[in-house]
Amino acid sequence: MDGLNVLITGSTTGLGLHTAKALYRKGANIIITCRDEVKGRKAVEEIASQNTAEQKEQQNENQRLHLYTLDITNYNSIVAFCDEIYKDFNKLHVIINNAGIMGWPFELSVDGIEMHFATNVFGHFAVCERLLPLLMHSDREDFKSRIIVIGSGLYKNAHSMPAIQKLLGEEGWDYNAKQAYAISKLGNCLYTVAMAKMLEQYDIDIYCVRPGFVNGTELGRETHWLLRALAYPLIWLIAKNLDQGIETIVYLSETSAEQLKNGGLYYDKKEENYNQMVNTTSIRQLWATLMHIEDAIFKRNPNLTESQKGTVYTIRDKLNESLIGFDENCHGDQ
Template sequence: MEDKTILITGANDGIGRATAERLAARGAHLVLACRDEVKAQQTAQAITSKTGNHRIDTLPLDLSSFRSVRAAADEFLAEHPKLDVLINNAGVYTDTLEITEDGYELQFAVNHLGHFLLTMLLLPALRCCRNCSRVINVSSALHFKGGLDFSSFDGKAAGKSYSGTKAYAQSKLSNVLFTMELDRRFGQELTTNCLHPGLVGTRLANKKAGALTSTVWSMYKPFAIKPNKGADTSVYLAASPEVKDVSGRYFDENQCLQKPSSIARNEQLARRLWEYSEQAVADFLKGEEE
């Protein structure tokens, strides 16, 4: 992996950090794209100390802000001629309705729209790798419980009936649909796959969830798998020669191919989500090649 440049979102904690550590140990050049730049730099230093790999850069990225995503992509493209692997790992969960500065429900914005925009903006660097670049989207088995309610994406239809779990499942379903449509549109130039990492004991449900959810998760977390184990499939999809020609597929926590939900396999729905996403981020895609 020493000749590979890999960008990982949300790489300062949980599965993202574990993924970064393991790929750093293989000699990859890493870019840790994180909302908290101080924590990202601390993580980079810790990974260097642990692995001896000094080729670890940080990139400020707030996926809830299209402006931040555009700035991060511009900075990356100015400094890096190619991108071999993009791991869209970062995620958020919240019990309460929050609206981003761009006017979208937080979980849909961060977990899907932010990564959609980032991927589109980084296509020039991904295309430089001559048909060997990889895009990896960290989804969840919760996508099986998800549906797409386009009227809910801006949060206006939710009100007091907002369900954090429903919104999270919807965002994870969006990850799978995005993966399938990205493969259909760009499968001749790159591979793209998504995965369920397992039920991993991260701080996802502690950061923005309510007191009850956070308490219950804290009690259950010791029985969940550790982040290092949860990184197995991300590392496999990023590094294994076994999947260099595999694209548009969904993998489980054991690196096995699985069939995603029937909704996730709906091509018409995937196209509609893609078109909605393009329109949502259109102002920040201006000037980019199709």
């Protein structure tokens, strides 16, 4: 991983921070994102503290750590963040879509998107879309650029993708936080398979990983404290620790692409099949939803310049939607 530029969203706590530490130890340049700069600075210090005294003498301990502000639920923040990345980097090698929420009561983001979908799916789609040229410009013949999507086995609890109007709060629906989370995780799977097809022509891979039930994350922070307290003994018995939780993420970050399956879903460093919901119809529905939401933001957001909108249209032209398909050999009930 020496010299590779790795961007990790949601990297100030939990899996994101632990992954950042592991890849930093392996020599990668780590791009950390935060909404709270105080937490961001604390994360940088925590990652840098892994250096030995000798390493600290030989180099500036923070020269491989880069901290940026990013609110993944705010399109203006995403645009500003990506503009900053372009100023500071001319290439990226790995993007890890890690930031996420679970159990959130019904709420629309500042852009008017249901919060689970805004955080877990659309925000990461927008970041990767805008930064895609930096993945294409990789200068490492020994390493294939890649995107890693943090999913969840709970995607199996989603039986359909909701209508766009529901995700935008324009049509009422029987909202359930657990179901909304499952829908967003299904979205992660569908996005992975769609992008795998479209990125093949650019020699970029994408993988989805389900870390499993991991203790030490803040993913369930919206769950009532009493329920968390009652569940703690069970969590302590069956949950993975953070070291175990990031094993597959690190594996997908550093393993030669020849040993991995583009578009694959991984658990415990092994590929597994998607279920029957990951099919061509759902994939195309998800992609149409992402396009519609972004176009809607363009129409009603006065802060976006024509140049910023044009950047997206240029990148969309590079992604041939007709390539979106589905390998029937990669799915089946688990």
